[in-house]
Amino acid sequence: MRDEVDELIEAWARERSDLDLGPVSVFSRISRLAHHVDRARRDAFTTHDIESWEFDVLAALRRAGEPYELSPGRLLRETLVTSGTMTNRVDRLATRGLVERHPDPSDRRGVLVRLTPEGKDAVDGAFAALLDAERELLTGLSESDQTDLAGLLRRLLVPFAG
Numbered sequence: 001m002r003d004e005v006d007e008l009i010e011a012w013a014r015e016r017s018d019l020d021l022g023p024v025s026v027f028s029r030i031s032r033l034a035h036h037v038d039r040a041r042r043d044a045f046t047t048h049d050i051e052s053w054e055f056d057v058l059a060a061l062r063r064a065g066e067p068y069e070l071s072p073g074r075l076l077r078e079t080l081v082t083s084g085t086m087t088n089r090v091d092r093l094a095t096r097g098l099v100e101r102h103p104d105p106s107d108r109r110g111v112l113v114r115l116t117p118e119g120k121d122a123v124d125g126a127f128a129a130l131l132d133a134e135r136e137l138l139t140g141l142s143e144s145d146q147t148d149l150a151g152l153l154r155r156l157l158v159p160f161a162g
Contacts, residue, residue, distance in 0.1 A: 058122060059127065062123045069115070
């Protein structure tokens, strides 16, 4: 079975036979797959009327468990954005009725961001649609192959873990 990366590698090998093209065979495929995953994410989220950045915030709150709330600082760590960006995102999500701000009972000056029932419905629906789309992307691999691939990708990512 051949793909477009095989053709790309053959062309580079012809032009630059002095180079080891092994990394291209891996990362060009990862890059192309990431494009398909991004499209699947966009489609799943659009179906549920949320954007990717909204999903990231709502999903962080949903994963927190009941009452589905986190401090803004914890949201920053979960979503890897700046403080100003998070403030803007929470404002926009609150305007849409997907989150609410509540006083933090353990810190008079602090607030907690809480998922509303509408926000919970939106993130749950989008996540289910995303899983369906991602499952479809993996149909060419057996469960064993998926497990092996996940392990290999984990080994590549561990050195970057914060």
